[in-house]
Amino acid sequence: MRTTHTGKYNIQIGEDISGELNKLISVEKYSSIFILVDQNTKRHCLKKLSIDDHQLTVIQIKSGEKNKNIRTCEKIWNELSRKNADRRSLLINLGGGVITDIGGFAASCYKRGIDFINVPTTLLAQVDASVGGKTGIDLAGFKNQIGAFAFPKAVFINPDFLKTLNKREMLSGFAEVAKHGLIADKNYWNAIRNTKEIITPHLSDLLLSSIEIKNKIVSADPYENGLRKTLNFGHTIGHAIESASLKTKKPLLHGEAIAIGMICEAYISRKCCGLSGEELNEITSFITSRFHPKAIKYPAKKLIALMRQDKKNTNSEINFTLLSSIGKAEVNHTCTEELIEEAISYFNDSISLD
Numbered sequence: 514m515r516t517t518h519t520g521k522y523n524i525q526i527g528e529d530i531s532g533e534l535n536k537l538i539s540v541e542k543y544s545s546i547f548i549l550v551d552q553n554t555k556r557h558c559l560k561k562l563s564i565d566d567h568q569l570t571v572i573q574i575k576s577g578e579k580n581k582n583i584r585t586c587e588k589i590w591n592e593l594s595r596k597n598a599d600r601r602s603l604l605i606n607l608g609g610g611v612i613t614d615i616g617g618f619a620a621s622c623y624k625r626g627i628d629f630i631n632v633p634t635t636l637l638a639q640v641d642a643s644v645g646g647k648t649g650i651d652l653a654g655f656k657n658q659i660g661a662f663a664f665p666k667a668v669f670i671n672p673d674f675l676k677t678l679n680k681r682e683m684l685s686g687f688a689e690v691a692k693h694g695l696i697a698d699k700n701y702w703n704a705i706r707n708t709k710e711i712i713t714p715h716l717s718d719l720l721l722s723s724i725e726i727k728n729k730i731v732s733a734d735p736y737e738n739g740l741r742k743t744l745n746f747g748h749t750i751g752h753a754i755e756s757a758s759l760k761t762k763k764p765l766l767h768g769e770a771i772a773i774g775m776i777c778e779a780y781i782s783r784k785c786c787g788l789s790g791e792e793l794n795e796i797t798s799f800i801t802s803r804f805h806p807k808a809i810k811y812p813a814k815k816l817i818a819l820m821r822q823d824k825k826n827t828n829s830e831i832n833f834t835l836l837s838s839i840g841k842a843e844v845n846h847t848c849t850e851e852l853i854e855e856a857i858s859y860f861n862d863s864i865s866l867d
């Protein structure tokens with residue numbers, strides 16, 4: 514097992530997470546234990562976790578972003594209440610980012626807060642969503658509109674869970690891995706670019722580096738006053754695209770939308786933040802060749818209206834994290850609506866060239 518400290522909790526990475534989880538549970542002497550799963554993590558992951566406790570209750574919700582909402586939260590709260598969960602109860606979130614986001618949020622509100630532990634089972638949740646204490650749900654089509662900073666008691670990561678994850682989901686997680694290189698570490702970015710088999714689960718070293726980058730940033734700035742905003746690179750436009758796509762019959766996955774957002778925001782970085790033309794080309798060609806994104810069909814005005822709801826904005830200006838070079842991010846940039854439209858056109862043109 515490898516342990517990374519955050520200052521608030523430990524992240525343990527390795528094959529024997531059940532042993533470590535049981536140790537923590539026996540020290541804490543919880544009154545009852547609940548495990549939050551969706552149908553896929555119940556099927557593929559629950560059996561890989563063995564917990565020495567007879568009062569274990571499984572709470573199952575439906576998978577998918579469209580269920581990351583208040584109705585699902587209410588279901589979780591009702592189940593906890595029906596089974597008499599008290600303030601010494603524990604909720605274990607076993608699943609992807611939807612489970613860790615909603616489970617963390619539900620736990621942080623239930624009886625004004627009970628302990629929760631994240632056991633992430635997707636690449637995206639292992640390298641990103643489970644670490645850092647951002648929890649929340651979507652509201653009226655806006656991503657993560659309701660939420661709280663709430664820190665898990667611990668995070669247990671077993672790369673073995675990724676064996677049952679499909680290629681599309683693996684690739685979605687890889688967008689956040691690539692982002693970590695782009696915002697914080699040029700050598701890491703180069704290692705990612707040179708990884709041929711990006712969708713196999715044999716990526717332990719890359720995973721560890723990614724978790725460490727995210728952890729270093731969120732430990733230095735847990736409540737997103739400055740440095741943590743660097744993690745939002747690609748997310749201002751990416752979240753708007755994701756939100757728009759959620760209303761369609763074929764919604765994009767989170768990482769797929771962020772991959773597109775990173776190309777658009779790299780273009781804005783070229784115009785406003787000193788990113789070189791070569792670096793813009795490098796980012797664009799890497800993302801288009803690995804992610805094969807489709808053109809953005811939503812009207813730019815609609816996307817800009819969605820960007821105006823972004824939590825990072827102040828004084829009604831749309832806030833961007835941009836790159837001054839690969840490996841170096843700058844926070845709190847703004848730009849004109851015309852430039853955002855230009856960035857979307859740049860992305861659509863790069864797709865047709867691919």
Ligand SMILES: NC(=O)c1ccc[n+]([C@@H]2O[C@H](COP(=O)([O-])OP(=O)(O)OC[C@H]3O[C@@H](n4cnc5c(N)ncnc54)[C@H](O)[C@@H]3O)[C@@H](O)[C@H]2O)c1
Binds near residue numbers: 685
């Ligand atoms: N809190 C944060 O800091 C943060 C950061 C990034 C993303 N997020 C959020 O994370 C969410 C996306 O997370 P995600 O991509 O993990 O999506 P997800 O939770 O929807 O999981 C993707 C799919 O994989 C299935 N699945 C999970 N583990 C599996 C396994 N081991 N084998 C087979 N199938 C499995 C799930 O049931 C689901 O169908 C978004 O809501 C996003 O906003 C949060």
